[in-house]
Amino acid sequence: MPTSTEKTRNKSAYWAGVRDGAPFILMAVPFATLFGVIATDAGLTLAQAMGFTVLVIAGAAQFAALQLMVENASIAFVLLAALAVNLRMAMYSASLVPYLGAAPLWQRVCVAYLNFDQTYITSIARYEARPEMTVGDRVAYFLGVATPITPFWFGMTFVGIVAGQAIPDAWALDFIMPIMFLAMVAPMVKSLAHVAAAAMSVSVGLLLVGMPAGTGLLIAAASAMLTGALVEVWMERRAR
């Protein structure tokens, strides 16, 4: 049974999460609207487009699947490609284990459903910076980060379906997503090992860009994680 001071602390962790998640509304609004517009253009009904957004809740994979569906790819290929795009989230899931593994099952189910790039990166950065957080605080923070983003993701998809008005190219919204991702990851580069991992990720990612749906990225990420860990070991040996 959580004590009342624990509850107060969880509450403040939740609100800290809400505050840190709020900037991502900037990204959720245009991309969710765009998904609604494209899904309707492609011939999905309102229920299907909303079902997509609510059940899958992963922007990149939704766009990838839609693109393949417009091209009338086989169902198996659509599923395989879209799920490959999401496989990086298995890495996210594993890296949350040391922080959230002890949470009750239902809380881990909620976190898993809401585990997308923005919630994951924002939360893991906070967990690293504040090792004293309790498991309850960490779950509250994660759900806090998801709170401002998720309703906008759902709501603006609906607006996109109903309004069906595309956003002008001149706004260069294509580049808001890369800027967001770079802004999320840059503050996490804290040591030589992080720099080495990021450099490896970029090199292998560019080299394997031609590989189908996300598979190149998985290889890039795996080699970058190994690079980071090995450089860390090497630095520890040198420091001794």
Place this chain on the structure above:
Amino acid sequence: MTYSSAEIWTIIIIMGVGTFLIRFSFLGLIGDRPMPAFILRLLRYTPVAVLPGMVAPLVLWPAATDGQFDPVRMLAAIATVLIGIWTRNVLWAILGGAATLYAAMGITALL
């Protein structure tokens, strides 16, 4: 699109369940059992291992310019990273990056 309604729903539901299972995988199955030290070490690098490789092709070969290198987008990306490392603040990095993007676009339009 030539799929039947049932086929579209099949895609949506399998994608939804599949994505959830990917996200739940390790968090759900391992729980609070201890993990080997080297695995923990690897996992610490997950964010810096995934995002740079995901973004790099979008920066070098933007879809909006049909894959042509675009100095404006490159400049905005560099500004975002530098501000992010300098301020250690996501919001400042986003605002600085977006401001650079629109300022450079404005200047290019005037030239």
